[in-house]
Amino acid sequence: MNVREWPQQVSFIPSYDKAEPFLIFIDKYVKLAVGGHFVAKWMKMNRNKTLLDKLTLSDIAYTILICENSKEVWDEEIHIKLTSKSKDEVKKASRTAKPKYHKGLGYLSHTVSTFELCMQMKLD
Numbered sequence: 001m002n003v004r005e006w007p008q009q010v011s012f013i014p015s016y017d018k019a020e021p022f023l024i025f026i027d028k029y030v031k032l033a034v035g036g037h038f039v040a041k042w043m044k045m046n047r048n049k050t051l052l053d054k055l056t057l058s059d060i061a062y063t064i065l066i067c068e069n070s071k072e073v074w075d076e077e078i079h080i081k082l083t084s085k086s087k088d089e090v091k092k093a094s095r096t097a098k099p100k101y102h103k104g105l106g107y108l109s110h111t112v113s114t115f116e117l118c119m120q121m122k123l124d
Helices: 016-034 036-045 057-083 087-092 107-111 114-123
Strands: none
Touching: 016 036, 016 057
């Protein structure tokens, strides 16, 4: 599904089948990037609204950037976890993958562990 292919008409409303992958991405990843506790608190106070009322285009773009930046690192970590026989082997495994754009720790790394996000992406 490519959201960019949706018509640019104001009256266009995609079917649920076409929008579902994007909505899952919003629910699983964007709200974690913004802050799961913060979003949960907001949703509790705004029961008549949806995540789409709270999240901004910048929140979505930031999450896409985080995923794109870290994909190779996450793939390598999954490979190590799946092929290692013990926790000690996982710790000693050689890691060569680097983030694509940003080398430092960002907000998302403090919100949720890289491996947790990685495993969620692979299992979906």
